[in-house]
Amino acid sequence: MTAVLQEKKTYDVAKIRRDFPILNRSIRGKKLVYLDNAATTQKPQAVIDRIVRYYTEENSNVHRGVHYLSEVATAAYESSRTTVKRFINARDEKEIVFTRGTTEGINLVASSWGRRNLRAGDEVLITAIEHHSNIVPWQLLCEETGAKLRIVPVNDAGELVLDEYARLLTRKVKLVAFGHASNALGTINPVKRMTAMAHENGAVVLIDGAQGVPHLTVDVQDIDCDFYAFSAHKVYGPTGIGVLYGKQALLDAMPPYQGGGDMILSVSFEKTTYNALPYKFEAGTPDIAGVVGLAAALDYVSSLGLPNIAAHEHDLLLYATSSLKSIDGVRIIGTAAEKASVISFTLEGVHPHDIGTILDQEGVAIRTGHHCAQPLMMRFNVPATGRASFGLYNTREEADALVAALHKTIEVFRG
Amino acid sequence: MNDLRDLYQQIILDHNRNPRNYHELPEATKRVEGYNPLCGDHYTIFVDLDGDVIKDVAFTGNGCAISKSSASVMTTAVKGKRTEEAQKLFDTFHKLVTGEPAGLSEAELGRLAAFSGVSEFPARVKCAILAWHTLHSALQNEQEVVTTE
Numbered sequence: 001m002t003a004v005l006q007e008k009k010t011y012d013v014a015k016i017r018r019d020f021p022i023l024n025r026s027i028r029g030k031k032l033v034y035l036d037n038a039a040t041t042q043k044p045q046a047v048i049d050r051i052v053r054y055y056t057e058e059n060s061n062v063h064r065g066v067h068y069l070s071e072v073a074t075a076a077y078e079s080s081r082t083t084v085k086r087f088i089n090a091r092d093e094k095e096i097v098f099t100r101g102t103t104e105g106i107n108l109v110a111s112s113w114g115r116r117n118l119r120a121g122d123e124v125l126i127t128a129i130e131h132h133s134n135i136v137p138w139q140l141l142c143e144e145t146g147a148k149l150r151i152v153p154v155n156d157a158g159e160l161v162l163d164e165y166a167r168l169l170t171r172k173v174k175l176v177a178f179g180h181a182s183n184a185l186g187t188i189n190p191v192k193r194m195t196a197m198a199h200e201n202g203a204v205v206l207i208d209g210a211q212g213v214p215h216l217t218v219d220v221q222d223i224d225c226d227f228y229a230f231s232a233h234k235v236y237g238p239t240g241i242g243v244l245y246g247k248q249a250l251l252d253a254m255p256p257y258q259g260g261g262d263m264i265l266s267v268s269f270e271k272t273t274y275n276a277l278p279y280k281f282e283a284g285t286p287d288i289a290g291v292v293g294l295a296a297a298l299d300y301v302s303s304l305g306l307p308n309i310a311a312h313e314h315d316l317l318l319y320a321t322s323s324l325k326s327i328d329g330v331r332i333i334g335t336a337a338e339k340a341s342v343i344s345f346t347l348e349g350v351h352p353h354d355i356g357t358i359l360d361q362e363g364v365a366i367r368t369g370h371h372c373a374q375p376l377m378m379r380f381n382v383p384a385t386g387r388a389s390f391g392l393y394n395t396r397e398e399a400d401a402l403v404a405a406l407h408k409t410i411e412v413f414r415g
Numbered sequence: 416m417n418d419l420r421d422l423y424q425q426i427i428l429d430h431n432r433n434p435r436n437y438h439e440l441p442e443a444t445k446r447v448e449g450y451n452p453l454c455g456d457h458y459t460i461f462v463d464l465d466g467d468v469i470k471d472v473a474f475t476g477n478g479c480a481i482s483k484s485s486a487s488v489m490t491t492a493v494k495g496k497r498t499e500e501a502q503k504l505f506d507t508f509h510k511l512v513t514g515e516p517a518g519l520s521e522a523e524l525g526r527l528a529a530f531s532g533v534s535e536f537p538a539r540v541k542c543a544i545l546a547w548h549t550l551h552s553a554l555q556n557e558q559e560v561v562t563t564e
Contacts, residue, residue: 028418351479353454354423357539361419370455383455383477412423413480 011308017393019044019300030363033401038183038211038342038389039367040233043297047237050296054289061285063262077288080295081278087298088228089219090245094277097244097251098286102210103133105229105244106177108281109206110137112254113227114175117204120146123172125203127152127160127189128379129182132372134208138177147174154379158185158334165194169201176203180212180228184371184387185334186317186342188216195225204250210234214391215313215340217306220245232290236392237297241290244281251277258283301392309392313341316390320399324388327406333380341390344371347406350413352384358412359386362405421532422539423480430484435491436473443471449549449561451541456482460549467498474546481530481539486546488526498554505551512543 017023020042025032034042054076060069062077081093090096099105118124124138128151142149150173152165160178169176176198181188191212195205209230212218220228227250231242246254256263256274260283265273274280301309320343324330329348347355356368367387370377377383388402440446440461449458456478463471472490477483489508493501508527510517514534521528533543541563549561 351483353456353479353539353542354481357422357536358419369453377455383457412419413428 011312027363033364033398035388036365036367037391041236041391044300046300047293047296051289051293054292076292080291083295095248097278097281099242099244101231101242102229107137108257109227110141112257114141118145118147122147122174123150125150125173125176127178128154129376131183157336158187159336173203177206179208181340183211184373186339187336188338192223232294238290238293241287241294256280260284317341319396323403333385344385344387352386355386358409359405364405424529426529427484430487431480434487438473440473445553447549447553449545451564453564462553469493479542481542482545485543489546505547508547512540
């Protein structure tokens with residue numbers, strides 16, 4: 001009891017909300033209730049300020065000039081890499097590749113590792129709850145190499161069927177790719193166990209961490225995955241920047257993904273020598289402001305403490321789930337035992353897009369649609385769902401506002 | 416709430432609940448699909464032409480209230496019309512939902528006037544216009560799947 005009280009006391013959500021300037025604005029005359037955090041999160045002042053400071057005082061190109069500003073920018077860029085390394089507990093900065101986001105990280109692995117290592121007859125194993133970004137790159141790769149794509153099924157609660165996973169994990173499977181948490185259902189996958197099972201069968205493991213990093217403490221050494229990709233903007237950082245973690249031995253053996261400046265040691269028309277890790281995979285001038293902004297976001301999250309954030313979000317998940325269930329005609333899609341703070345739902349007789357429009361009039365922002373997971377929507381036999389996703393700054397009052405707006409939706413539709 | 420009632424007018428809610436001409440038309444001379452992949456709105460429009468007269472028109476499929484009621488109202492508006500008149504209605508409806516002056520009075524617009532509120536909701540214009548684009552395509556003899564996204 002004391003521990004709970006202490007947690008409540010140290011996690012001061014009213015104070016935290018003041019760190020996010022956008023939360024002060026009103027939408028159509030109503031207070032903004034932002035429940036679309038699985039799509040993207042809002043940014044704390046610390047991140048906004050860091051990006052402004054970079055452009056105001058430090059802007060220069062990295063790894064190139066000998067002048068003062070270039071050294072400052074390079075130091076900021078590289079210390080951000082160290083921040084990321086610590087945040088996910090990688091062994092070495094060399095294992096941290098900056099990308100444009102999760103999608104690019106997955107494409108990098110599919111293109112570079114996949115083309116080098118896959119042959120006709122091999123198999124790539126993904127799951128039924130993947131985001132399109134963890135489906136389509138593998139489809140492209142399979143088309144090109146003649147490898148086969150296999151799908152781990154999901155049960156009615158939205159959990160992966162691990163017996164089927166074990167059955168599908170044959171020696172033909174060379175790579176397994178799955179999400180840490182599902183963007184559409186919230187399901188948290190047993191990633192450590194799944195990784196160990198894949199490794200026992202000699203397969204390489206990629207984890208789509210877009211929905212993992214904002215909610216869960218990620219330790220890539222403990223999980224032992226081979227690749228882990230995530231996006232800054234889902235974890236309170238800027239858009240357009242992300243991270244691919246890869247084990248050094250694998251990254252070392254992989255050919256470059258893109259050619260250009262910064263990824264080379266020397267270029268002649270006869271032969272080009274590639275740069276060392278991680279620069280081999282960072283062709284061209286990177287999004288330096290994005291990288292320092294990402295580091296500021298991770299510092300911000302660390303200052304609150306991920307376990308505290310997770311406890312707060314879990315409380316919101318339970319509270320909002322039980323409130324939504326009390327509404328006549330609401331069906332919750334995705335009832336896994338282990339869930340991130342994402343609630344997908346349908347309302348009988350009202351299409352999700354109509355729900356979205358009416359909620360928006362009340363200042364409540366949720367996502368409606370197929371959440372870039374069309375195969376999953378088909379599995380649950382719904383064309384689309386409404387999705388409320390909670391972040392570190394959301395409150396129980398905002399869950400109440402969602403419920404009130406849904407009652408208004410019912411009023412409009414059922415008159 | 417006023418804005419919402421402008422969008423979700425009684426006619427729209429009624430046609431959503433009880434869509435008219437909501438069935439297949441096996442004898443149709445034209446059959447075209449309309450699909451908005453982002454929304455998942457998906458309809459098939461059946462048109463039975465007798466010369467240049469729309470003898471019968473029907474639709475099947477599912478989507479949001481705006482797209483479904485629009486398809487339903489459309490079928491009631493174009494049934495029995497010459498294709499040229501239907502094309503004119505398409506132009507009028509397009510102007511109406513995108514906020515351009517349609518040049519017609521409420522009386523002339525008839526049931527279509529119920530969709531005037533859509534222009535205040537830019538994200539929903541594509542829902543309202545989907546069935547109309549599909550019909551337009553059917554009358555133009557285009558056979559590919561139509562989308563308004």
